Amino acid sequence: MSTKIIVYGFDRSPPVRAVLLTLNALNLEYEQISVDTQKGEQFAQDYLKKNPTHTIPVLEIDGQYIADSHAIIAFLASKYGKDDTLYPKDLYQRALVDQRLHYENGGIFHGVVKNHIRPFALCTLSRDAAEAAVKAIKEVYNVIEAFLIQNRYIAGEHLTIADLSFLSTVTVMDLVAPVNAENWPKLTDWLVKLKKLPYYEQANAKGLKEIEEALQTALEKYKK
Template sequence: MSKLILYGLEASPPVRTAKLTLAALEVPYEFVEVNTLAKENLSENFLKKNPQHTVPTLEDDGHFIWDSHAISAYLVSKYGKNDSLYPKDLLQRAVVDQRLHFESGVVFANGLRSITKPLFASGLTTIPKERYDAIIEIYDFLETFLAGNDYIAGSQLTIADFSIISTVTSLQAFVEVDAAKYPKVTAWIERLKQLPYYQEANGNGALTFATFIKKTNFTFATK
């Protein structure tokens, strides 16, 4: 097996997605911290690995892959003992892919990043109400996706669960999931927390993220 190196910051949701996938596959790897807050990802050395300077970045035998969705799909395709985490059946895979795109374009981009970018880059601690509404809409969608399903893309655990749980547990630093309103989402979160590798791969980083967010003393605008 070639040597795998994962570059990233544990608090980063996409990095935690990759860590969950690696843990589920039981693939050994080296973790190299890249502190994006200190702009270590803009160093000349890192830009040679990933000119888009994003984390996570995966190094596999001298080849570099970035974007957590691409990394997770690659890892399962290459190292998976079976295809359960990323099914080869075209219809099943299409559902997983849809959920991955939903995470990328809606949950992360329209939900988390739309808040954290101005919060971190500009120090804007008053968050527009529309961003709160966007998170609620995300939780609404997830509750619908989970109707009749234990997992986000159907009856079995997939990389779509890893991708979305890492971001949702970060969104909860801003808006908690209401167990009464979202019983299926709540049960799904608790189900994933039972994975033996969950705490190390996602729980610890999510806690670090939440602790950091609380220090910003953010508030949501009322209108």
């Protein structure tokens, strides 16, 4: 009997898309059940039983639940990977992947996406605060460029779950402060390369398009 995999969340969420990218990279079949945090669906009692922290995504496998995208993608790569390419067993290489994921969680998702881009999208920022948001994004680009000077990919010489997770957030930041080859040549090449993944459109571009549409008013306002 095959294991049924269910993902709870919606495509606009970068952490959800990180999980979708990983599932597709592993060529796994799954069901996706929408949980729209903008409608407060994460506070439904049935969902809180699955994840008391009321965040998305949540992964369900055989009646067991895992929350947090980084925990989920590490689990998926460890359990279903045909080899350890996506999440290396070598302790140093794994620590490098983990470090990148910790940086993405604190420095990118919470530090920039939640603290800067969300209020930017709601048009609640002053012009100075909007400029600070763009500056924060560019500082992240500088860090990622440094990672990519050291290695061809985010955490080594081949694709790992760190790349898939970073892709979900970098593509959001790129909507607000476009990556360019003059300032970030390595990051530009990396982004072009990952957008060519055969599952990119299905797993990332769809949700990203929804974010782009939601950002249009803010982009017009702050770029005047």
